[in-house]
Amino acid sequence: MDTQFIQGARYLLRFDDMCPTMDWSLWDQVEGLLVEAGVKPILAVIPDNQDPRLLVAPPSPVFWDRVRSWQARGWSIGLHGYQHTYVNKDPGILRLNRKSEFAGLGYSEQVEKLQKGLEVFEREGVHADAWVAPAHSFDWVTVSALSALGIRTISDGMALSPYQDRQGNLWIPQQFANMRPMPFGVWTFCYHLEDFTPKAMVTFRKRLKQLGPRMVSLQDVAGMGNRPQSAGDRLVGLLRQAVSGLRRLKR
Numbered sequence: 321m322d323t324q325f326i327q328g329a330r331y332l333l334r335f336d337d338m339c340p341t342m343d344w345s346l347w348d349q350v351e352g353l354l355v356e357a358g359v360k361p362i363l364a365v366i367p368d369n370q371d372p373r374l375l376v377a378p379p380s381p382v383f384w385d386r387v388r389s390w391q392a393r394g395w396s397i398g399l400h401g402y403q404h405t406y407v408n409k410d411p412g413i414l415r416l417n418r419k420s421e422f423a424g425l426g427y428s429e430q431v432e433k434l435q436k437g438l439e440v441f442e443r444e445g446v447h448a449d450a451w452v453a454p455a456h457s458f459d460w461v462t463v464s465a466l467s468a469l470g471i472r473t474i475s476d477g478m479a480l481s482p483y484q485d486r487q488g489n490l491w492i493p494q495q496f497a498n499m500r501p502m503p504f505g506v507w508t509f510c511y512h513l514e515d516f517t518p519k520a521m522v523t524f525r526k527r528l529k530q531l532g533p534r535m536v537s538l539q540d541v542a543g544m545g546n547r548p549q550s551a552g553d554r555l556v557g558l559l560r561q562a563v564s565g566l567r568r569l570k571r
């Protein structure tokens with residue numbers, strides 16, 4: 321790939337489903353690579369995981385120490401729902417998955433869940449830098465509830481770069497699951513440890529080496545969001561659909 325081609329683009333990495341029972345041996349490898357590359361990712365932490373699919377290893381007794389150390393290092397911590405349990409089939413604003421912990425629920429119920437999650441963070445001395453919805457599913461009621469609780473940054477959505485919604489919330493788009501070079505724009509790639517097969521790890525290392533120098537942190541891009549959503553952002557949604565379509569064709 322011609323490096324000139326990617327000169328304008330900036331990238332963020334996000335890791336979801338961080339919880340005490342995650343695959344620590346795998347994560348330690350990934351964390352080592354991120355430190356080595358000098359990348360400051362967004363780590364989406366579940367305050368009180370109750371999702372049985374995420375019980376991969378015995379619970380780490382030092383989980384919150386680790387979270388605090390990530391935040392102290394300048395890595396961003398996302399509030400990844402409350403318990404990561406899906407209560408309905410509502411796809412929310414983004415319509416990516418038909419399951420949600422929040423979308424479709426009333427305001428007071430959503431506030432209550434978010435408050436409980438934030439209480440865990442507070443008790444553990446962790447600050448929520450952004451909202452990261454489980455299964456990308458949340459609605460405008462969630463956005464209002466978050467905003468009332470002081471969370472005005474959302475890591476999600478299809479756009480070319482960060483933008484502000486009409487209520488003044490900052491959206492940092494999250495477009496792809498895997499790293500890839502792009503010609504311009506701000507792109508968040510979202511990883512789940514369960515997808516790290518040995519082959520995927522090889523590709524991850526290769527792409528991290530290639531795109532690492534263009535990686536930024538959530539704090540770095542926060543100042544870029546002083547603009548409304550544009551027609552170019554809607555094109556990204558279309559491009560994303562085309563890429564998923566191509567992938568389906570390849571299978």
Ligand SMILES: [Zn+2]
Pocket residue numbers: 336337400404453454455
């Ligand atoms: Zn998740």
